[in-house]
Amino acid sequence: MAPVTPDATPELISPRSPRVSAARRLARRNFRGKDRLFLAEGPQAVREGAAHRGADGGATLVELFATVEAAERYADIVAEARDAGARVHLASEEVIADISTTVTPQGLVGVCRFLDTPFEDVLAARPQLVAVLAHVRDPGNAGTVLRCADAAGAEAVILTDASVDLYNPKAVRASVGSLFHLPVAVGVPVEQAVQGLKDAGVRILAADGAGDRDLDEELDKGAMGDPTAWVFGNEAWGLPEETRALADAVVSVPIHGKAESLNLATAAAVCLYASARAQRAPGGCRSVTRS
DSSP states (O other): OOOOOTTOOOSBOOTTSHHHHHHHGGGSHHHHHHHTEEEEESHHHHHHHHHOBOTTSOBSEEEEEEOHHHHHHTHHHHHHHHHTTOEEEEBOHHHHHHHOOSSSOOSEEEEEEOOOOOHHHHHHTOOSEEEEEOSOOOHHHHHHHHHHHHHHTOSEEEEETTSOOTTOHHHHHHHTTGGGTSOEEEEEOHHHHHHHHHHTTOEEEEEOTTOSEEHHHHHHTTOOOSOEEEEEOBTTTBOOHHHHTTSSEEEEOOOOSSOSOOOHHHHHHHHHHHHHHHHHSTTSTTSSOOO
16 A cells, blocks of 8 residues: 555445455454454554564454545554555545444554464463453453453453453453453363463462452462462352352452442452562562572
8 A cells, every 4th residue: 555645545435345344244253253353443453453463473463444534644553554464445434434343433443363372372371460251241341351451460361261252342442452462362161261270370369249358458468479360250240159169269359438349340450450569579479580
């Protein structure tokens, strides 16, 4: 694609174009799974997709649709996409609206390869902090927890087989680019996830409002500095008893005010940051050199 000029004309102006149809169908999970491709919308996600490389070194972003206005405004992102080897198409606003899953598209929609990591590779990397999403069905919650895990310095996120699709457009948007930053294993049965992490020397903490351990007390006892995986459940009904029973401890976030509870993403942020701080304190698992 040549540099965009003010009088550039979109090459894709019809939603019936085969290229547009192929991208649009990625809004549906069955087609995402068949093609092993997903949509990344907006400048932040597209930039991260262009920078990301798969395990084989190949580019994750394979195609970019952009309005003329967006291509001019985000010329650096378009250039990065082109440098990554992505096919770049100028498209009409109607086409972008047809592909996009948002109410107010930002003019850039990328098509990316799946980038989830095998669970065995997550374990082989000896993670010190992991978020496990068990029975999390809301894509916005899943994406936000992924973003929290990224910010707290977690080495991996695991979505169990009973959780939402990682590549749901709402989950991708809610991650705000964090999807491209850390390994994510998907479709792992919760029992397998917990046992694998335990065998790797990781302590399993289940976050639950009805937990018999208090997060503040665990911090005060100095019990939070070891390699840890936090298991988070469905916001509506929490973790089932059989999942809580798999954990080394069930921990509640104390409510010091009058709030009835915390939502899933907020509780996850509190728990992950508590572990991150403890692990970086003297004696924590990140305060010594890992062999």
